[in-house]
């Protein structure tokens with residue numbers, strides 16, 4: 001079937017002239033709830049800990065979770081030159097639709113074109129300035145907003161987040177194929193919620209079943225960047241805006257893959 005990838009019309013949008021963004025990495029998942037936003041947050045934190053200038057664009061417009069994970073709840077003023085993104089406690093620049101709402105619990109009930117417009121605005125009207133790594137938290141699946149990001153922003157690579165559920169292997173294939181159709185390199189795949197270790201007996205439980213990740217990586221010839229277990233402290237860090245304090249070395253191999 002012919003897809004959007006066959007359409008070579010250039011929809012790209014230039015970022016603001018004040019911005020110098022070296023690398024843009026999209027974080028995608030085949031379906032919701034697999035931990036895409038938490039992984040995007042952890043990757044940003046890891047790169048910030050290494051001393052880089054890091055930004056997160058929350059392109060999951062209808063389900064934004066990045067501001068909560070970082071405990072950033074500012075309403076930002078807009079000016080003629082653009083919008084200044086709020087910074088997290090460790091200095092990660094964040095832009096999310098939540099910062100533009102009078103009340104952050106207001107739902108975003110927007111049609112595709114409006115969502116696309118706001119994503120383009122995040123790219124060209126936000127004064128990010130000098131950024132080494134920008135992570136874009138995309139909506140789950142192959143939504144309109146993802147298409148907008150891939151067509152209008154020069155994304156250098158994609159990281160796919162998945163969980164070990166059987167069904168996900170088919171869904172994740174769709175996400176990988178979408179990246180291929182858009183001609184964007186896949187940096188690798190991260191499996192989240194891979195196992196749970198019991199605090200009392202130390203036994204590992206595969207709550208969502210045995211992992212299929214090695215097969216998926218082989219099938220699509222992509223690199224496994226890391227596996228993250230289910231850790232209740234990660235969920236509570238997200239809920240309390242403390243993701244910058246997370247502990248764990250599961251993703252320590254990722255920075256090399258981002259070079």
Ligand SMILES: Nc1ncnc2c1ncn2[C@@H]1O[C@H](COP(=O)(O)OP(=O)(O)OP(=O)(O)O)[C@@H](O)[C@H]1O
Nearest residue numbers: 032033034035036037038140229230231234235238
């Ligand atoms: N490894 C983990 N251990 C414990 N809790 C986790 C883990 N990964 C994710 N969670 C929790 O699961 C929930 C869903 O995670 P998250 O919001 O990152 O998923 P998502 O894929 O971005 O979802 P959606 O795209 O539907 O918004 C969150 O409450 C998060 O804190």
